[in-house]
Amino acid sequence: MNAYYNEIGIGDVLLLVIKESETEETTVERRGDVAVLKNAETKETIGWNLFHVSKQLHLTGNGRIDLQEAQVDTLQSLLKKEGFDEVLPKASAAFVIGHVESCEKHPNADKLNICQVNVGSETLQIVCGAANIAANQTVVVAQVGAIMPGGMLITSSDLRGVASSGMICSARELALPNADNEKGILVLDGEKYKAGDVYTVRK
Structure with a gap:
């Protein structure tokens, strides 16, 4: 899992890329401050968008960032709060x-x-x-x-x-x-x- 954050460029949104999609066609389901992106054909989760993420985490950097294990746990709790049951994979270091x-x-x-x-x-x-x-x-x-x-x-x-x-x-x-x-x-x-x-x- 790769994490990207650029507050100036796209706002207070954390982008989590789970898997590169072979197709440009995706579906998006948003609940509260969490949106899941899925491959339209396979229904496989390819990423997450977490809005207003600074309410949950203190993030620095511009571009790809490294998430600590405790931060991933916080995001997992946020997903569960919004009704998503999927488990986030471990974050990959750059x-x-x-x-x-x-x-x-x-x-x-x-x-x-x-x-x-x-x-x-x-x-x-x-x-x-x-x-x-x-x-x-x-x-x-x-x-x-x-x-x-x-x-x-x-x-x-x-x-x-x-x-x-x-x-x-x-x-x-x-x-x-x-x-x-x-x-x-x-x-x-x-x-x-x-x-x-x-x-x-x-x-």
Whole structure:
């Protein structure tokens, strides 16, 4: 589950994205300050809009935000109050530690590699163009929906015919000190970091 909040841009509304919809046709049911969005064909819940959310939570940030477990519990109580029985999934962090399980050459691009990256809760397929990428590395992953320090939004993409979900980050992309001296992706000490840990990015 990804959470987005932009009070200036869209008002005091928290957007929760549960699943990307393959169709633009959705249905909306609103009860009080809660609206559920469903795929019109499958009736599957794809997201929630929570209006006047500042009455329930103190939120900061502009774009994708990280929700704490206690905040998700508060939102769950709000859904129940309005008569919704669905259980919210755990919120996903924008930046997490990943372990590169495998790294194979892209069949249609000499400088790209297809990586399977364990981020704790799941394994993501990420296409990476860094020359130093390799299997068994511990890396920083920007998940879909993350906003990089430079302002770029991470989205799902198709790179030369291969699906890619997220980005393996370099020190420069993370705006780390002395990043200009570092080439390729940032490789971390696997003894100090484990897959799924939240990585805090300086804004």
